[in-house]
Amino acid sequence: MSGNMPAAEAINNLIQELNKLPGIGPKSAQRIAFYLLRSPEEESRLLAEAIASLKQKITLCSVCCNLTETDPCPICNNATRDRAAICIVEQPQDILALEHTGVYRGLYHVLHGAISPTEGIGTNEIRIKELMERLQKNSITEVILATNTNLEGEQTAMYLSRLIAPLGIKVTRLARGLPFGTELEYADDMTLTRALEGRQTF
Amino acid sequence: MPEPRDYQTEAIVIKKTKLGEADRILTFYTPHFGKLQAVAKGVCRPKSKMAGHLELLTYSHVSLARGRNLDTVTGSQTIDGFLAIKNDLWLTSCALYVTELINQFGAERMENFPLFQLLLNTLQQLVPAPNKEIVLRYFEMHLFAEAGFRPQLRECVSCRKTLTPGINFFSLNSGGLLCPDCAQNNPYRYPLSVNAQKVLRLLEDCSFSTANRLKLDAELAEEIKTVLGNYLKYLLERDIKSAHWLDSLKEQIAQAAPPALPRSPDSI
Numbered sequence: 001m002s003g004n005m006p007a008a009e010a011i012n013n014l015i016q017e018l019n020k021l022p023g024i025g026p027k028s029a030q031r032i033a034f035y036l037l038r039s040p041e042e043e044s045r046l047l048a049e050a051i052a053s054l055k056q057k058i059t060l061c062s063v064c065c066n067l068t069e070t071d072p073c074p075i076c077n078n079a080t081r082d083r084a085a086i087c088i089v090e091q092p093q094d095i096l097a098l099e100h101t102g103v104y105r106g107l108y109h110v111l112h113g114a115i116s117p118t119e120g121i122g123t124n125e126i127r128i129k130e131l132m133e134r135l136q137k138n139s140i141t142e143v144i145l146a147t148n149t150n151l152e153g154e155q156t157a158m159y160l161s162r163l164i165a166p167l168g169i170k171v172t173r174l175a176r177g178l179p180f181g182t183e184l185e186y187a188d189d190m191t192l193t194r195a196l197e198g199r200q201t202f
Numbered sequence: 203m204p205e206p207r208d209y210q211t212e213a214i215v216i217k218k219t220k221l222g223e224a225d226r227i228l229t230f231y232t233p234h235f236g237k238l239q240a241v242a243k244g245v246c247r248p249k250s251k252m253a254g255h256l257e258l259l260t261y262s263h264v265s266l267a268r269g270r271n272l273d274t275v276t277g278s279q280t281i282d283g284f285l286a287i288k289n290d291l292w293l294t295s296c297a298l299y300v301t302e303l304i305n306q307f308g309a310e311r312m313e314n315f316p317l318f319q320l321l322l323n324t325l326q327q328l329v330p331a332p333n334k335e336i337v338l339r340y341f342e343m344h345l346f347a348e349a350g351f352r353p354q355l356r357e358c359v360s361c362r363k364t365l366t367p368g369i370n371f372f373s374l375n376s377g378g379l380l381c382p383d384c385a386q387n388n389p390y391r392y393p394l395s396v397n398a399q400k401v402l403r404l405l406e407d408c409s410f411s412t413a414n415r416l417k418l419d420a421e422l423a424e425e426i427k428t429v430l431g432n433y434l435k436y437l438l439e440r441d442i443k444s445a446h447w448l449d450s451l452k453e454q455i456a457q458a459a460p461p462a463l464p465r466s467p468d469s470i
Contacts, residue, residue, distance in 0.1 A: 023222060117295055117447035118217065118302045151258040151288065151298075158291040159451075162458070179248040188254025189283045 011037065063134065065110040065127045067092045075099075075108060082106040087144040088131065088160065090114050090153065094146065106144070109134065114152035115159055123159070131160075135167060145173045210265045211235060212281065214321060215258050216301035216308075220246070228256060228275065229305060230264065233318045237308040240266055242275040255280045259287060259297050261322065286329040295451055296334050299444040300324050300341055306438050307349040317348040327410050335423060340413045342430045343405040351437055354378030355403050369393050372429050374436040392432065398425045 011033055018029035036044045060066070061073035064086075068074070075081065075095075085106030089095055095108050113126040135143070143164050147153035161171045177195035178187060187195070213230035216237075221227050224246040230238045245253040255262050255278035265277040287293040304321050308314065324341045331337045346352050357364050359378040371385035372378070372392045379399065385391045394402075401422065405413060418426070434442060 115447075117298050117444035118305075120443040120446075122447050122450060151294065154288060155291060155294050158294075162291065166458075182249055183251075186251035188257075188260075188280050190257070190285055190288065191254050193285060 064108050065112065065130055066095060066108060067110075080105075084139065084141040085144065086131075086134070086140055086142075087146050089146045090148055090156070098146065106142075111147070111156070114147055114156040116152045116155075126156075128160070128163070132163065135164065135169065140169055142170045142172060145171065149174075149176050205268065208265060208267050208276065210263065211238075212261070213238065213264050214261045214301075214318075214325070215256055216305050216321075218256075218258055224250075226256075227272065231301075231304050231308055231318055231321055233315050234313050236312040236314050236317075237305070237310045238266075238273070239310070240264075240273040240275050241269070252278045257283075259284050259294070259301065259325070261325070282326075284325055284329075287325065292451065292455065293328055293334065295444065295448050296328055296338060297325055299338065299442070299448055300328075302442060302444045303342070303345060303434070306442075307345060314348060317345070320344050320348055323410060327414075331410075331414050333414070333416075333418075335427070336413055336416055336418070337410075339426055339430060340405050340410065342434065343402065346433070347406070351377060351433075352406070353402075353433065355399065355406065358384055360384035365399075367396055369395060370399060372433070374433055377433075390436070392429050394429060395422070395425060397422055398429070401426055402429075 014033045014036070015026070015029045018024055018032050019026055021029075024032070036047070057069045058067050059069075059071060061068045061071055061076055063072045063076040066073050066075065070077070082105050086109050087098065087104060087106055088109045088111060089098070090111050090113060092110055095110065098104055098108075109127070109131050111126045111128065111131070113121055115121060115123065115126065134140075143160075145157040145160060147156045147160075157173055161173075164171050175194075175198050176191065177198055178184070178191060184192075211230075211232045211234065213232045215228055216231050217229035219227045221241060224244050226242045226245050228240055228242050230240065232238050242252060242256050244250050245256055247253075252275065256264075256275065260280055261282040261284070263279045263281055264275055266273045267276050284297070287297050300321065304317070308317060320341065324337060327337050328334060353372070355378060357379075358370075358381040359373065359376045360380055361384050363381060365379055365381055368382075370382065370393075371380045371388070372394045373380045373385065373388050374390040374392075376388070379394070380388060380391060401416070401418065404416070431442075431445065
């Protein structure tokens with residue numbers, strides 16, 4: 001699209017790059033580019049630096065595979081956390097959501113995906129090997145499977161529990177049931193079945 | 203008269219891909235529209251009213267609205283969630299293999315009711331069947347038939363003579379068996395034992411319940427799996443991704459089971 005656009009080369013480049021970002025179409029890209037052009041130079045410099053440092057500073061934690069600036073990551077390094085429990089999640093974003101609750105005090109392990117046979121994602125494409133090494137090296141008493149409750153997440157959880165249970169470690173799965181603020185009539189069979197099975201004394 | 207904007211259909215979810223923040227593109231297989239792609243909005247959010255009804259391997263009643271490009275799902279209600287399949291790793295993997303093949307062979311917006319019936323039957327049979335592998339082989343044979351690739355198993359595809367009992371050759375590029383004379387110059391041939399030929403002919407014609415009574419030893423089962431797998435690969439001109447997963451899972455299950463127990467994954 002740069003070929004027939006009358007704007008200057010530098011603007012076209014920026015628009016093209018912005019256009020690659022998720023959720024940003026050509027018009028939004030144009031708007032952002034012209035906004036940056038009008039705003040103080042300081043602002044675009046900060047943005048450019050923030051983007052540049054992203055790839056330079058962020059690495060994977062050698063213990064839990066979470067994204068981090070320091071290795072091991074602040075969670076793995078935190079002496080006050082319970083080192084006997086590992087919570088297994090699919091994405092680094094899932095840790096943010098769980099940490100936001102402030103309820104869990106153990107450690108994490110990020111798989112970076114879930115088993116999805118039709119997409120060609122098997123056990124070697126996600127970080128299961130790192131997890132198993134970690135379980136063998138450290139004394140872990142509980143593994144919490146916190147993968148998504150869709151088919152891929154369930155499949156990954158079932159696979160991991162087969163793998164981990166023989167090691168004599170307690171394997172638990174996050175409760176699956178009704179999310180807060182929903183209406184019962186729209187719930188599907190799977191969710192309702194799980195919700196009934198996991199009901200508790202009130 | 204223009205087509206109505208909204209329509210409803212039964213559908214089995216065979217594939218999903220993410221679209222943007224919280225949307226998904228779903229691929230359905232339907233009784234009367236064949237393969238169908240549609241956008242389901244907001245199904246990645248926890249409060250989505252449709253998400254649970256639109257998970258992979260779910261047989262649902264869906265309402266759709268016609269769009270310029272892709273249709274949009276406006277509502278859904280589960281008919282059968284195949285919960286017994288979803289609660290078992292091996293069954294889920296078998297079912298995903300089935301849906302991947304349906305997605306490859308099914309034509310978009312082309313009614314193929316027998317193919318839909320085959321898909322639904324296969325998913326329903328997977329749970330009670332004593333040997334899941336036979337269900338998959340039965341599915342493959344009938345998939346060939348419904349998709350227009352039914353292999354010729356009774357006479358030689360080249361010289362048209364009735365085949366004599368004995369080793370004959372399965373030819374991938376001519377889509378059927380060749381007698382030993384005709385097979386000599388064919389590069390895509392696989393020798394097939396008498397028993398394997400018999401099983402293939404039986405699978406082609408029999409019902410699920412007859413197929414379920416079949417008992418195959420490991421060697422024969424492997425021979426049939428290989429020849430059908432190669433034919434699939436030849437027709438699709440690509441690998442079947444979930445087949446690799448199925449094989450590796452089977453191997454791991456066999457390794458994990460103590461040798462005294464039967465080593466078939468179906469016994470787990």
